[in-house]
Amino acid sequence: MSDIVTLTEVEKGSVAVIVQVDGPDDSVVARLSHLGFLPGTRIKVVRRAPLGDPTVFELRGNQMSLRKRESSTIKVTVEEVA
Amino acid sequence: MSCHEPAGQAEPSGSLATRQARIALIGSPNAGKTTLFNRLTGLRAKTGNYPGVTVTRSVGQASVPGGTVSIEDLPGTYSLTPVSPDEQVVSDLLEGKMDGVEPPDAAIVVCxxxxxxxxxxxxxxxxxxxLPTIVVITMVDELAHRGGFIDKEKMENILGVPVVEIVGTKGTGVDDVKGLLRDPMAWPKPVVTPPSEPAEQAAWIDSVLEAISHNPPAGHKRTAWFDRILLNPILGVLFFFLVLIIFFQIIFTLATPLQDxxxxxxxxxxxxxxxNIQIDWLASLLADGVFAGVGTVIQFLPQIILLxxxxxxxxxIGYMSxxxxxxxxxxxVVGLEGRCFVSLFSSYACAVPGIMSTRTIPSSRDRIATIMVAPLMTCSARLPVYTLFIATFIPNESVWGPLRAQGLVLFGLYFLGAVSAMIVAAILKRTSLKSDKLPFYMEMPPYRIPGIRLVFTQCWDSSKYFLRKAGTIILGASIAIWILLHVPVVTPPxxxxxxxxxxxxxxHSVAGTIGRTVEPVxxxxxxxxxxxxxxxxSLTARETFVATLGQIASAESDDDVSSVGEALQAQTNPDGSPMYPPATVGAILVFFVFALQCMSTVAVMRRETNSRRWPAFAFTYMFVLAWIGGFIAHTIITAINGS
Amino acid sequence: MTAIPMHAEQTADPAVMRWVVRGDVVTGPGVINSGQEDAALPPEWNSALTAGEIEQVIVTDGELRVRIPEQRQWRDIAGNLQGSLSKHLNEGHVIAVKTDARSDEELATAVQNLLDGPLASYVASHGGKITLDSVVDSVVTVRLIGACKGCASAGATLKQGIEDQLRENYPEIKQVRSIDDKDSKTSGLAENGRKLLPFIS
Known part of the structure; x- marks a missing residue:
């Protein structure tokens, strides 16, 4: 099994699996999980915005963009490297 | 594990025989909730605010055999667990904790x-x-088109409530929903609810997906193709500016003739x-007060509708995200987010639609900050003032190559407005409107061809508000200002x-007296x-400034002058000096960059922030900025000219 | 961090709900009746069986089918059952219950009796007819004839209803398959073929 990294660090085009969402605020963690960022979910880094942030992710059948502040709270393992 | 059953609070507090059933429409943004709402309620929706907050409330009536039911279109949300105060409103409403608003009798979830x-x-x-609940699944045509599948009957067994499939844009299946609306109290309440702990929730979803033979839709090819271009670091930014330019072109080329x-x-x-009216004062009131005042505002209607x-x-279509x-x-950088830009950008044409478009911003703090600075974006109503003064007083000489002084001044005024908007936003976001903990997330929906009906309904809703609500306030203000300008009636020599x-x-009118009284200011x-x-x-609308000045100037000038500009140039003070020296012109231009002289904007602010405090604050701070800016401009130009 | 995938489903019989559990942690067939206990079940389930809050638990591969007494409401108990089941399985317990399986011949007779008896009126009310084709290795194959034309869901609903009834009485039935009769191919059942296949996996 590959190392656990934050979603922010995953390269564009790679696919990762969420291990855990862990942030300082429980309600924010809950919100991310309600957006579909749940443990075990496969997530693809689709593209970064032209200015580098936010990043568009594909998960659970839709595309959602997060800023680095949010994506850094999501711990993942990389499954397919771009 | 969450298995509580708030059975007691689900009961309606009054007898249904004596009152209408109220149904809450819940769904995530882009789920097609508003399309369904429009289909069910037609154009009979009322929008307003929830008591005490900046959250828009839409309630509509749907006809069912034997009466109507009330449907409340709740703000789009991905979750009912509140993070921000705005979201607290939705969860309070659903749980019956909101003062003055009864909880709904039943719920429709749109997905x-x-x-x-x-x-x-x-x-x-x-x-x-x-609550008694039904689930409405939208965009089933797109799912089938993209090769996806959902077993609806199985889903009903699992959720324990009816599931209806619809295509909102075409209206397919909407009649099934209407059929169920007949008796919302008969909708089943679920006997067991899904887990809420994240890991168990993920596992529940996986299990359900397998059971409903879920076949996920293939990636949206069109979307992937467009996004490769539209979100490309170079092409995307170029396209973005192209959209901006076309946007302005549409507004100005199409709206201007209609406006005229x-x-x-x-x-x-x-x-x-x-x-035709023999009574002079009445004729003047109607002509100069009512028609001129309301006319200057209504002429913006084509522009606002187009916007x-x-x-x-x-x-x-999905481009805004x-x-x-x-x-x-x-x-x-200034503490706002991408969606605020869309509103500020619209405000370049007119702050009214700009402010109304802030409804898509999830955080009410970002929303209020955006509303507070939107009028600083140079709207089209400032143009008549700018063009008059620039054309009259700024020489059309080349400054450097093709850059001419007039163009540079105009650009400078636009730039000054935008920069000030950003600075004020940054200050607000660092002080009274500090971000709450609401995380930033934004769905990138697939590019979809929008239902014409939805686009027109949304447009009609917003324009209707502008016409009716702002119209009444503007009418009142126009009459009030006419009175100030014409009372007391004096007999001229x-x-x-x-x-x-x-x-x-x-x-010699009240306004004249005020004008003299505030001269020291x-x-x-x-x-x-x-x-x-x-x-x-010009408090009603900025461009009346030109009309009033023109009136005074042409009255006071002895010679025949062909334009307002010439009249202004010809005007002198009693001591013989020009009435509009460069310093004064500069001060007027800068004053107009900042001052909030627009009743429509104030009225819309009042409504969208659901407070009197915010529009009062906006008016005050913009006046202070305008004064300080005008003073600085006057001082600098005076110093340069040495006069 | 990941949990065992599972969900609850209602059945055509209001007294019966089933919990579908993935990942081979629930295996049968087995029947536990009210008053009995089985060490493999979650403790809360055993107390409910003892107390008579549950009438019967039927365990098949990947599925727990629970019947409550008619006077009781699912609303009062389903949440607790689901919570304790989830906790039990996610703690690493496995629910394996085995009672003796009947032979294919015995099953065939029983199924035929059901089709002729209690199920006949149910099937007729859905505008169709069902005959037994075969029982091989506890896999039952039935033939669906003449479900109502133009009603796309009739086939699936009918099959589901029968399957619920059969499996409830004979948990050792591994799978219920259906063959669309020639006549019924024109009646919309064929389109439901894909829905009919994965009933029990």
């Missing part, structure tokens, strides 16, 4: 068939409320009054021409009482 995996989380939360036509219509109505159409189209994505980082008589009346900016009177008049 997009193409994102059913994610939608199941919200469905689970709604089931947890314990409408103002012509109101002028004609005014002229008719002047000619709403374009914004609604770009929003529904891309534009917001492109600009998010830049907006983040007999040797004056008609124009001079008008000017004499203005000078505006003296540092180089404004005389005539300019002050025009400023008071």
């Amino acid at each position: 997009d068939a193409t994102t059913i995996e994610r939608s199941l989380i919200l469905v689970g939360q709604v089931l947890d409320l314990g 036509y409408i103002s012509g219509l109101f002028d004609a109505a005014g002229d008719w009054c002047t000619e 709403f159409l374009v914004v609604s189209f770009l929003e529904n 891309r534009a917001a994505l492109v600009m998010d980082r830049a907006m983040g 007999e040797n004056l021409t008609d124009q001079q008589a008008v000017s004499y009346q203005l000078e 505006f003296e540092p900016l180089g404004f005389n009482w005539e300019i002050n009177v025009a400023l008071i008049g």
